[in-house]
Amino acid sequence: MTTTFRIVISAFFVALSSITAFGQSLPASTSAQGFHSQVQLLSGGKLGETWLAGIAITLDPGFKTYWRNPGESGLPPSFDWSASENVADIEVQWPAPERHEDAAGVAYVYSREVTLPVVVKPKVADKPVKLALTVDYGICKDICIPAHADLARPLTASGPDRAAIDGAMGRVPRRRALGDPGDPAVLSVQPKTGADAALTVSVRAQDGARAVLFAEAPENWYVSVTPDGERNRFTLTIEDRPKDASGPVPLVLTLVAGDKAVETQVSLDGDSLSR
Structure with missing residues (x-):
């Protein structure tokens, strides 16, 4: 948008x-x-x-x-x-x-x-x-x-x-670090191969639970999240950002799987690469 x-x-x-x-x-x-x-x-x-x-x-x-x-x-x-x-x-x-x-x-x-x-x-x-x-x-x-x-x-x-x-x-997402050993968890955030301003987010969900991912960026940053074609993997695309953006830029990822949810904060460089 x-x-x-x-x-x-x-x-x-x-x-x-x-x-x-x-x-x-x-x-x-x-x-x-x-x-x-x-x-x-x-x-x-x-x-x-x-x-x-x-x-x-x-x-x-x-x-x-x-x-x-x-x-x-x-x-x-x-x-x-x-x-x-x-x-x-x-x-x-x-x-x-x-x-x-x-x-x-x-x-x-x-x-x-x-x-x-x-x-x-x-x-x-x-x-x-x-x-x-x-x-x-x-x-x-x-x-x-x-x-x-x-x-x-x-x-x-x-x-x-x-x-x-x-x-x-009990339905408020628990704060968890990147790669937390529990379920569900956000495991990694990496630059997406062959795509500009996009990241691959890998997650883990408990057996049988469908994972849904939400992403929040700072003011004047706009991001979108779509399934990546593989189970428990998503593409996070930077749709718009300030021209003078520089890192670190905080990004909040909320992962919902079944009746469980976690919130994980990561940082991006100003060029949209994971830190």
């Missing part, structure tokens, strides 16, 4: 967001009904010195929303926590997505429902924490429409939604 087309898509979503935001805002609550979707702010109690929360998005049949990297088209969720109270840091975690391909290209999506775990570090440990979230996200079936919700929730020690949050955390 060209950079120009990406800019057009972004402008389209910004314009639609402005339209949906026009008018009187409603008081924030723990849940909100959106376009063919519902969003809920969950409370999961304490985990050591942090609090657990979650963002649960439920979708009508046939609709999907997007991962942190939407792929070739779509709108990734954005979060504004600035009105929260007694919060020093917030980390949103991302369960592994699905790969969806249609006439618009390849997108990385969630269908039916997804819970994004949230780890909250308080400013003062013994004072109450209240989350206030403004979330914008894309909902897509035949066309993609932006949705918006304002949510708020005090976090309590009882953590009524802990089971749902723990289940979602």
Whole structure:
């Protein structure tokens, strides 16, 4: 997908967001009904010195929303926590997505429902924490429409939604080094013979599991991933990059195999060769 087309898509979503935001805002609550979707702010109690929360998005049949990297088209969720109270840091975690391909290209999506775990570090440990979230996200079936919700929730020690949050955390890819001995694993990233700006990524998956690979590059880098014709091997193509790019350039590879997923960070030289 060209950079120009990406800019057009972004402008389209910004314009639609402005339209949906026009008018009187409603008081924030723990849940909100959106376009063919519902969003809920969950409370999961304490985990050591942090609090657990979650963002649960439920979708009508046939609709999907997007991962942190939407792929070739779509709108990734954005979060504004600035009105929260007694919060020093917030980390949103991302369960592994699905790969969806249609006439618009390849997108990385969630269908039916997804819970994004949230780890909250308080400013003062013994004072109450209240989350206030403004979330914008894309909902897509035949066309993609932006949705918006304002949510708020005090976090309590009882953590009524802990089971749902723990289940979602179990689907967040585990961080693993290149060549990790476990299954699944990203084994190697090598220049592809006879191809410019392309790499061969070799992976390992547990017996019988189909491997799916997702790649994320820095801003203004665009990459694509396709199966390489052999089991557990993929071609990663650098579709576009800054003219003055120089290494090392971080690249995050997320490998999904069955019900397991891992995340591996590698580096590229500015000339797109593996480091």
